[in-house]
Amino acid sequence: MSNAYGKADESESLATINHCLDLGLNFLDTADVYGDGHNEMLIAKVLKHRREEIVVGTKFGFAGDEHGNVMVNGRPAYVQTSCEKSLQRLGIDEIDLYYFHRLDPDVPIEETVGAMADLVKQGKIRYIGLSEVSASTIKRAYAVHPITALQSEYSLWHREVEKTILPVCKELNVSLVPFSPLGRGFLTGTILDSDDFEDDDYRRQIPRFDSKAMEKNHSLIEKLQQLAEKNGVLPSQLSLAWLLSRDDSIVPIPGMKQRKYVVENLAAVALSLPDEIIDELDNLKKDVYGDRHNKYNLQFIDNSS
Numbered sequence: 001m002s003n004a005y006g007k008a009d010e011s012e013s014l015a016t017i018n019h020c021l022d023l024g025l026n027f028l029d030t031a032d033v034y035g036d037g038h039n040e041m042l043i044a045k046v047l048k049h050r051r052e053e054i055v056v057g058t059k060f061g062f063a064g065d066e067h068g069n070v071m072v073n074g075r076p077a078y079v080q081t082s083c084e085k086s087l088q089r090l091g092i093d094e095i096d097l098y099y100f101h102r103l104d105p106d107v108p109i110e111e112t113v114g115a116m117a118d119l120v121k122q123g124k125i126r127y128i129g130l131s132e133v134s135a136s137t138i139k140r141a142y143a144v145h146p147i148t149a150l151q152s153e154y155s156l157w158h159r160e161v162e163k164t165i166l167p168v169c170k171e172l173n174v175s176l177v178p179f180s181p182l183g184r185g186f187l188t189g190t191i192l193d194s195d196d197f198e199d200d201d202y203r204r205q206i207p208r209f210d211s212k213a214m215e216k217n218h219s220l221i222e223k224l225q226q227l228a229e230k231n232g233v234l235p236s237q238l239s240l241a242w243l244l245s246r247d248d249s250i251v252p253i254p255g256m257k258q259r260k261y262v263v264e265n266l267a268a269v270a271l272s273l274p275d276e277i278i279d280e281l282d283n284l285k286k287d288v289y290g291d292r293h294n295k296y297n298l299q300f301i302d303n304s305s
Contacts, residue, residue, distance in 0.1 A: 002035030061101035074104030076115035154178035213290030240268035
């Protein structure tokens with residue numbers, strides 16, 4: 001709603017958020033880096049009137065160095081100041097779920113989470129979350145303070161978390177919050193050509209969306225569409241229902257810029273998939289080509305063992 005996916009439309013964004021709340025969707029995900037604070041201020045306009053209805057999660061960690069390069073900062077002092085700035089932009093006294101957006105390779109996770117635990121004691125945040133970290137990092141962080149949620153990419157076209165991360169989440173009772181559960185829109189079956197993206201759309205930079213990869217990945221969409229048609233639903237609904245079927249603790253967060261997608265995605269909650277359909281969906285993972293991020297952003301993913 002604020003950057004990375006084309007032009008923002010504030011009136012439609014606010015209407016969409018309110019529509020979600022009216023339908024009982026109450027978990028809003030944002031970050032200080034989304035639109036350089038714009039998204040937190042956007043959500044604040046709804047929080048001002050409907051705070052009691054909303055569970056708000058926001059993230060910190062991305063910062064610029066003196067040369068203007070993007071880096072991750074997990075130093076305790078930065079944790080404190082980032083939280084206070086987010087609270088100010090959101091216009092609230094306490095953040096429900098506060099995530100560390102990526103791992104800082106120069107700061108032990110114990111120090112960062114220790115500073116976040118101090119925020120809990122101060123009453124500035126309720127729960128602690130991490131994002132895109134490894135199973136070993138989750139365990140080290142959890143030894144300092146319970147981790148409530150891990151936000152990582154997980155969908156039919158990115159399933160790396162199933163190897164080691166999801167088992168650790170289950171072991172420690174950490175909810176998994178999959179971002180891009182619809183493959184940045186690809187799993188809706190409506191994206192046919194990356195040239196259709198606006199110039200500032202981040203997907204133009206992702207190898208998985210270049211023309212050659214799109215051509216290869218089209219077989220995945222064809223199979224997904226066939227399964228969706230067979231069950232009388234949309235590919236997006238089938239994709240979300242598959243995720244929800246994995247475990248009760250999984251809470252996918254599809255990005256929705258417009259009201260028309262809210263009801264469409266919400267219908268996935270009521271879908272009960274038979275085992276044979278789940279098996280067919282599981283087999284789609286063989287048909288994915290291209291990296292999920294550009295080379296620059298891949299460097300921020302924690303791959304420690």
